[in-house]
Amino acid sequence: MNIDRILRVLNHNRVAYLLIGGVNFLLRHQPVLTCDIDVWIEDTEKNRSRCEKALSQLKAEWGSADDNWVPVAKHGPGWLKRQAVFCMISPHGAIDIFRQVKGLKDWSSCFDRSVRGKTGGVSFRGLSDKDMLKCQKALSVSEQKQDRIRALNQAIKRNQQ
Amino acid sequence: MTISKLKKKEELKRERNWDPRKRWKAIQETISWAETLAAVPRNSREACLRKQARLLGS
Numbered sequence: 025m026n027i028d029r030i031l032r033v034l035n036h037n038r039v040a041y042l043l044i045g046g047v048n049f050l051l052r053h054q055p056v057l058t059c060d061i062d063v064w065i066e067d068t069e070k071n072r073s074r075c076e077k078a079l080s081q082l083k084a085e086w087g088s089a090d091d092n093w094v095p096v097a098k099h100g101p102g103w104l105k106r107q108a109v110f111c112m113i114s115p116h117g118a119i120d121i122f123r124q125v126k127g128l129k130d131w132s133s134c135f136d137r138s139v140r141g142k143t144g145g146v147s148f149r150g151l152s153d154k155d156m157l158k159c160q161k162a163l164s165v166s167e168q169k170q171d172r173i174r175a176l177n178q179a180i181k182r183n184q185q
Numbered sequence: 186m187t188i189s190k191l192k193k194k195e196e197l198k199r200e201r202n203w204d205p206r207k208r209w210k211a212i213q214e215t216i217s218w219a220e221t222l223a224a225v226p227r228n229s230r231e232a233c234l235r236k237q238a239r240l241l242g243s
Contacts, residue, residue, distance in 0.1 A: 025215040054235075055219050059212050085202070093202045108188055111195035113203050117211045120195075126188045143222065167189065174239070 025117025028144030030061055030082060035146065037078035040066035042138055044125060044159065048150040051141055053175050060111070060118035064151070065104075066131050067123045072104040075121065079112070084119055086112035127162025128155055153179045 027047055034041055043051075045062025065075050080097040087093030088106065096103065096112065104110070110121045128134055128151075138149040151159070157176040160168050186194075200208075 025211045025218065027215075027218060050219060051222070057212070057216075059208065059215060087198070087202070090198060090201055093198075107191060109192045109195055111192070111199040113199060113207075117215065118199065118203070118208075120192075124188055163189070 025059065025061065027061055027117065028146045029116045030114070030119060031143065031146045031148050033078050033082050034063065034075070035148075037074045037081070039075045039078050040068075040071045040131075040135070041075070041149075042131070042135060043141070043148050043150040044122065044156070045120070049156060049172055049175075051143060052139065052150060052153070053172075053179060056169075056172070060120050062120045062122065064122040064125050064128075064131065064134075066135070069105075072123075073101065076101065076104055079114075079119070079121070082114045082116055082119070084112045084114040086110055125159060127158045127160075153183070 031043070042064045043062070044064050045060075046056050046058030047061045050056050050058065065071055076096065080095075084096045085093060086096050086099070104121065104123070108122070108124045112119050112121070134151060134155050135149065137152040137155060139152055141148050141150050153176050157173065157180065160173050160176070
């Protein structure tokens with residue numbers, strides 16, 4: 025998975041996004057095995073359009089069903105408005121695009137609290153530890169990742185000291 | 186449909202449409218990328234002690 029490339033293309037297209045999920049956790053805390061990059065985008069028409077352009081450039085593929093799984097460039101403009109979450113593949117790795125995130129209400133507030141990071145010379149903004157913890161706690165117990173919850177609690181405690 | 190249910194459905198659909206060899210390659214590349222990150226010290230003294238403490242239940 026070429027995470028640096030994916031982030032670079034999102035930045036180049038001025039997509040307003042927050043890195044969430046395993047890659048965000050991995051970059052800031054400890055290694056976890058993840059095979060996709062999770063991105064929460066600001067849910068405005070303009071930003072979705074920028075994101076659609078970036079995903080086309082990344083040669084991402086998605087379909088609303090198995091029989092129409094095609095390069096996203098073949099979907100008409102506005103396709104990102106169809107649903108809240110998209111799981112797609114690209115030659116650079118699997119990409120999950122979220123328009124909504126369980127446990128978090130307002131993208132802008134989360135962006136204000138987000139943490140600046142850099143990987144391979146590429147800048148990004150990642151969800152804060154407190155917001156990552158909120159996401160985990162919003163999941164059902166069977167979906168929660170206890171290792172992450174433990175590490176996040178420790179990091180938050182460390183930062184408060 | 187809830188976000189969790191939609192996410193699960195989307196993941197399964199992607200899995201069906203993802204060539205297993207390409208998927209495996211993506212996982213290998215991610216591991217290699219993580220290894221290059223100085224900020225993710227998997228093999229550091231601190232990481233080992235943290236893991237040990239967790240395993241010992243302290």
